[in-house]
Amino acid sequence: MKAIKSIFILLAIVFVSACSDSDDPQLGFETDLTEINSITENGLKVTLFASEDFFVGYNNITAKIEDENGNLLSGDIVVTPMMDMMTMSHSSPIEFPDGTTFQDGSFNFSPVFVMPSGEMGSWSIKFSINETEVTVPVEVSAPEKARLVSFMSMMDETTKYFVAYIDPKDPQVGQNDLEIAVFKKQSMMEWPAVTGMEFELEPWMVSMDHGSPNNVAPAHTENGHYKGTVNFTMTGDWQIRLTMKDNGNTCGTPYFDIYFQ
Numbered sequence: 001m002k003a004i005k006s007i008f009i010l011l012a013i014v015f016v017s018a019c020s021d022s023d024d025p026q027l028g029f030e031t032d033l034t035e036i037n038s039i040t041e042n043g044l045k046v047t048l049f050a051s052e053d054f055f056v057g058y059n060n061i062t063a064k065i066e067d068e069n070g071n072l073l074s075g076d077i078v079v080t081p082m083m084d085m086m087t088m089s090h091s092s093p094i095e096f097p098d099g100t101t102f103q104d105g106s107f108n109f110s111p112v113f114v115m116p117s118g119e120m121g122s123w124s125i126k127f128s129i130n131e132t133e134v135t136v137p138v139e140v141s142a143p144e145k146a147r148l149v150s151f152m153s154m155m156d157e158t159t160k161y162f163v164a165y166i167d168p169k170d171p172q173v174g175q176n177d178l179e180i181a182v183f184k185k186q187s188m189m190e191w192p193a194v195t196g197m198e199f200e201l202e203p204w205m206v207s208m209d210h211g212s213p214n215n216v217a218p219a220h221t222e223n224g225h226y227k228g229t230v231n232f233t234m235t236g237d238w239q240i241r242l243t244m245k246d247n248g249n250t251c252g253t254p255y256f257d258i259y260f261q
């Protein structure tokens, strides 16, 4: 009972301090992230923030949404990544942890850019904010070590799968939480999450030709995300080797190169 009481007091303190902060509407949006791009269009200002420049793979982006006078907005939102490629255009997988509404000028979303910007085409993120359109051009680069692997299913040779590397972002010697997400290309505009796959996991140190014990193969949690444990027994170059299976049949063998000191 005493513990419950102190939790209530703690909550009350948190609540009161949260309220006093929000007296100034500009404090409704706070972030430690880096501003990547900003655009004002059709009376709205959209600013994109992330911890690093956008890359081919699973990105976490926060949008700050204001009117022209700097007031933070709330309402309904639809976000669509688009790549224009001369003769055609296509979207990419995207996740909305907050759903399709936003409050206090802040909206989080996670697009999985499937290719880099360049001569092949250019990316933009299309927002529909309370039914007003804003398009933010963005630059997407290929990271030094791939964080997205795509392959045709070995089973039907027509389904194109995309496996995105999420964690560990900062690998350490020992056991690390491993998280990946799987999507497929259904059409130019539909890139659904793939649930119900099974994985085998084998971390491999290519230069020294050995693996490691105490790994847990990633298993489906929700929305096409798979979580497991990868154990690195030393620093250096590792390959996270995966086998993706559907009902016991191998679809593909994606791997991610990792390097840490």
Ligand SMILES: [Cu+2]
Binding pocket: 083, 085, 090, 115, 120, 121
């Ligand atoms: Cu493209």
